[in-house]
Amino acid sequence: MNSRALASAALAGLVILGTAGCGAITPQATTIEYSASDGVNIPDSDGAPLQIRNAVVIADAEGIDGNLAAAVVNTSDSAETLTLEWGDESATVRVPAGAVVSLGTADEDPLLLEAIDSPAGSTLPIYFQSGDAEGVLSEVPVLDGCLEQFADLVPGGAASDCEKPETGGGEEEGH
Numbered sequence: 065m066n067s068r069a070l071a072s073a074a075l076a077g078l079v080i081l082g083t084a085g086c087g088a089i090t091p092q093a094t095t096i097e098y099s100a101s102d103g104v105n106i107p108d109s110d111g112a113p114l115q116i117r118n119a120v121v122i123a124d125a126e127g128i129d130g131n132l133a134a135a136v137v138n139t140s141d142s143a144e145t146l147t148l149e150w151g152d153e154s155a156t157v158r159v160p161a162g163a164v165v166s167l168g169t170a171d172e173d174p175l176l177l178e179a180i181d182s183p184a185g186s187t188l189p190i191y192f193q194s195g196d197a198e199g200v201l202s203e204v205p206v207l208d209g210c211l212e213q214f215a216d217l218v219p220g221g222a223a224s225d226c227e228k229p230e231t232g233g234g235e236e237e238g239h
Contacts, residue, residue, distance in 0.1 A: 103134065104204060112197035113140035114159060119190075121206045122174070122217040127183030129219045130206060132175040132190075133168025140195075147199075149191040153179055168217050176219060184208035 103120035119134035138144050138159040146157040155175055159165045168174035182188045186206050193199030209218035210226035 102205065102207060104202065106192050106202045107200055109193075109197040109200045112194050112200075113142075113144045114138055114146050114194035116146070116192055119202070119204050121177060121180065121182070121188050121204055122168075122209060122214045122219075123180065123182060123184050123206050124219045125208070127181065127186070127206070128179065130177045130180045130182065130188070131168065131217045131219050132177055132204075133214075133217055134166075136165045136167065138163050138165075144194055147193045148175075148177075149193075150177060150188055151179060151181070153177065174217050180206070182206045184210075 101118050101120075103118035106116035106119055108115060115137040117135040117137065119132065121130040121132050123130040132148070136146055136157055136159050138161060140161060142161050144159050144161075146159060148155050148157070155177065157165060157167070157175060166172050177188075177190075180188050184207050187203035188206050189201055190204050191199050191201045207214055208226070209215045
């Protein structure tokens with residue numbers, strides 16, 4: 065009788081260890097970094113004083129020009145300049161010490177990127193560089209103004225070629 069109890073306890077221990085052991089080697093989803101919005105976070109370059117978060121380009125209907133919306137964070141004690149390069153074009157953004165410049169918000173206009181030649185649905189390779197650090201080339205998503213939150217960011221005004229989804233149903237049947 066004693067050997068049966070011991071065997072049952074051993075079997076129960078193996079079942080508990082077998083079912084709980086999987087969690088010990090499974091990666092935790094909460095530790096995986098990702099961009100949780102329409103834009104992308106630009107990977108930090110070693111020693112770069114500026115961080116770029118949620119970068120997205122809102123293009124005009126032809127994909128000729130686009131506005132960059134992003135948050136540029138300066139963690140240093142001095143004002144810094146962010147240099148952006150795409151194609152043969154470039155632009156700069158000055159960020160005060162310890163400040164955040166939120167391009168494309170009510171307080172700050174988006175940065176106009178001319179001659180992007182990238183329609184909505186594509187990505188635009190942009191080279192980001194700040195301070196003495198080596199720059200980073202990143203693929204930034206290009207969207208249009210069909211979503212309400214981006215309508216005011218389209219260069220030259222709101223997009224007009226947006227298809228509205230059908231609400232379905234048509235007319236209600238009489239009672």
